[in-house]
Amino acid sequence: MSLSIYGIDLAKHSFSIHGEDPTGKVLIHKTITRSNVLTTFANIPPAIIGMEACGASHYWARELTKLGHTPKIMAAKYVAPFRTGAKNDLNDAVAICVAVARPSTRCIKIKSADQQAILLLHRARENWVHERTGLLNQVRAMLAEFGVIAPVGRHALQRAIPEALEDADNQLPDLSRAIIADCYDHLLTLNQRIEDQENCFNMLVSRSHNAKKIMKVAGIGPITATAVIASIGKGEQFDKGRDFAAWLGLVPSQYSTGGKPRLGRITKRGDKYLRTLLIHGARAVIANLGDKTDRLSLWCKGLVERRGFKRATVALAAKNARIIWSLLRHDTDYEPIKN
Template sequence: MSHSIYGIDLAKHSFSIHGEDHQGKVLIHKTITRSKVLETFANIPPAIIGMEACGASHYWARELAKLGHTPKIMASKYVAPFRTGAKNDLNDAFAICTAVIRPSTRFVRIKSADQQAILLLHRARDHWVHERTALLNQIRAMLAEFGIIAPKGRHALQTAIPEALEDGDNPLPDLARAIISDCFGHLLILNQRIADQEQCFDMLVSRSRQAKKIMKVAGIGPITATAVIASIGKGEQFDKGRDFAAWLGLVPSQYSTGGKPRLGRITKKGDRYLRTLLVHGARAVIASLGDKTDRLSLWCKSLVERRGFKRAIVALAANNARIIWSLLRNETEYQLI
């Protein structure tokens, strides 16, 4: 086991490093350029290297691991309590060096380059979906300014736009008609990009046994399956399914004292994107219960009756999160009883 500990404050060009041996003797305390980072750590014996989670932390963790070091990524909230003096890069590096050896610090699982690439696909699609929604709302407002009220719903609106553009009897001026036409053309491009990406998700699922396995869970589709696997891998960083659900923010907040447990609202902490996917999937399942009589449907129906529609959605999402963790962690197959 290594006896030296290093903290590195990541940046774009200037990297601050603080290192100590097992006796607390300072080995390094300086700022170097980006080009000198790997050269510096290549000449250091294998050590534990802490860093804050950020956009480039997984890349640097992989590169440092190739040099024989043990990189550890942590959230900034674990570093802040150990910062002394003013807020600057070298003090941040010192605080990281201190926090990385604390037993209460929780670390982020280092993602592979392939995992990050899949998450980039998700981020790009999420951005384009938001852009499409904003563009649809803008077009709807443009039409409303000239007394043309578009129908509700994305598909209905997309059908109404070309009809409004081709109608020569409506009060649309030629300039407004040209602008809305350009916006509609951009909308079609966004639709095609989103459709192409969804085909990529299907392709990823066809190559992943783990994704196919968790897609057997009700409310889990290709997008959710690939996002979960790219985010947590096999789920080894969680001791139990409830820890995964808590990481997603799908459990009640707790304010307990004197042996009296007090549970509040859902925390909504953790990965917002994954939580959103699980909640939307659960909503689709509960909304389509109908006359189904299987065990899951009966449980959902009773939950809706006792706690209401929205609470039932969150409960099913949390339950699905626990099932997914068990399938990934224990290498089991999903069986609906």
């Protein structure tokens, strides 16, 4: 028996719902408050419930699953073409209801609470790293205002700050010394928080068989491994490794017509954070090739000679993404190809 289909436009306090039965008859078309969402769907027979991806979509999907429904999360770009009339919450709910019924609509795998918790850890660390970088740049500029030129590099600058504060011969006023000293104390606090989180990543890896498995791939460390596991699980939502690489934005854009394939630049679509981690890991591998003669190193060296360092970095990141998907999806161990 076909299920009824509902579209729900999520918000903070007001939620618009539109539902239709298998024949197209409208079952509900109204806006309700947040406190009435679960009560409303608890009184509805099992149905397919579509919603746009947003901050709270995974939470609501888990709650609706407990009620026996089949929630589906999709990107907003799949909903926009089906919106008719003005842009408002009820029209959005109708468009979601139509879009989720389309067999070609790609849906997002629902994340567990544990997966979201790990991703929150990543987001917090990313924010603190950005804050630390901004703080260091600010202190560097403060010192330069009084003719104190700090050395290049984060670690060198961190060592130079106490030296500048203790140097009685420079022209730093007492007020400036106090401000820079406060900034330095905050910097030490940020360093400790980031270090604690990295220890947490190591602990998560020690408890995850899949994370240990993909860390055998060159350029994949604890941060990247935990981020991948929390983002895609075992990768069931992708049919092949290239789909995962495309989701990360690591494949060329395509504009083909008349049977003539035309490939453009790397799309840079999808998850920016994961793509950045994979590219940083690939960059570290290629920068440290040295005299290595294994098959992967020779492939990277040849690619650098033909296409340059940056293109080789992206190519290795895309290769690693495909390898990671294969390891997770097929539950196999990584075995580097020998010469």
